[in-house]
Amino acid sequence: MEKVVSRENMIKALKRVKQNKGAPGIDGMEVEELLPYLHENWAQIKEQLLEGTYKPSPVRRVEIPKPDGSKRQLGIPTVLDRLIQQAMLQQLSPIFEKDFSEHSYGFRPGRSAHQAIQKAKGYIKDGYRYVVDIDLEKFFDRVNHDMLMARVAKKVKDKRVLKITRAYLNAGIMVNGIAILATEGAPQGGPLSPLLSNILLDDLDKELEERGHRFVRYADDCNIYTKSERAGHRVMDSICGFVEKRLKLKVNKDKSAVDRPENRKFLGFSFIRLKTLLIRVAPQSIRRFKDRIRRLTKRSWSISMERRINEINTYIRGWMNYFKLSELPDDSKRLDSWIRRRLRMCVWKQWKNPKTRIRKLIGLGVYPDRARKMGGSRKGCWTLSRTTQLNMALSNAYWREQGLICLVDIHKLPR
Secondary structure, eight states, X not given: OTTTTSHHHHHHXXXXXXXXXXXXXXXXXXXXXXXXXXXXXXXXXXXXHHHTOOOOOOEEEEEEEOTTXXXXXXXXXXXXXHHHHHHHHXXXXXXXXXXXXXXXXXXXXXXOHHHXXXXXXXXXXXXXXXXXXXXXXXXXXXXXXXXXXXXXXXXXXXXXXXXXXXXXXXSOEEETTEEEOOSSOOOBTBTHHHHHHHHHHHHHHHHHHHTTOEEEEETTEEEEEESSHHHHHHHHHHHHHHHHHHSOOOBOTTTOEEEOGGGSOBTTEEEEESSSEEEEEOHHHHXXXXXXXXXXXXXXXXXXXXXXXXXXXXXXXXXXXXXXXXXXXXXXXXHHHHHHHHHHHHHHHHHOSHHHHHHHHHHTTOOHHHHHHHHTOOSOHHHHTXXXXXXXXXXXXXXXXXXXXXXXXXXXXXX
């Protein structure tokens, strides 16, 4: 605990919390208010931590929609508790990190989802043509506190650290002004939760290694690769038994499956066989991308085109920064074309009356007779957005001048 509260460690933790920003907890304190608060109260907080009397605040419940229509429960700790958890993480992570499996990629320094996908591709190219896709049902809500703390205690002997770690697990959730005690689970939203999940699931990694399986795990997403469907079903039955009996977790049988990797989604990606095996963006991820762009290009959303394009660019940059690993550029070309059509629809809606439409089209180089025919059309905005005249007027070059970035251009950047 002395290392946790040391000045050097706390300054490093404070910088990280500021970088991550994030929403306030139940006390409403913003990240910008943390430093002034520490100037006045740190001496007392430090003393409580060293004496083992510090009590964390309950987390604030936030529900995040999931692609399947359900909701993920996040627990947002107070900014102060995020700072303390981050300081603890910086000291605890090196203790456990050195013994974690090389097949584990989630929430670990120097490891990423892209590395996990590349590893999975290597297994498939080596002839492991089936994947055992195991989905842990509500993993972060079902973590057994006693089992988790037993594993932490094997390597951490400071009872003050163990006490506050359990206190964070038991802190509970504030719902309608009432704190509900947590008897299981590790709330998502705090810096410590990813490490604690890796500590528990390291048992699964070690079991899979002992059995000689080829596998990739990223947090609670685990894919095991086999050479036959029959072998895959044997592995599925055996590992499900291990997870449910030994780790006291539940496997979602509806979402888990033995299948060809090309038919499954892993970390937003999938695979496709053309002349060779290629990484591609999973169809589900493309559908979510389109849903977001549809919201940003709603005709009823009355904003300037400049702001609309800025919103789209911000989303595209973040999305493509993750999915640039895709080796199928055709997806980017199709999405670029579709985005421009959505924007042409918005422009046509903004021009409103026929006279304005005719004048704008002529100003953009469309022949007057064609402009008049287009301007007087009673067809819908979406239908007209794919016509030759509107394509010519609002061409690719036009959108570049407006500042719209292209997925294809980002895709060409070095990975």
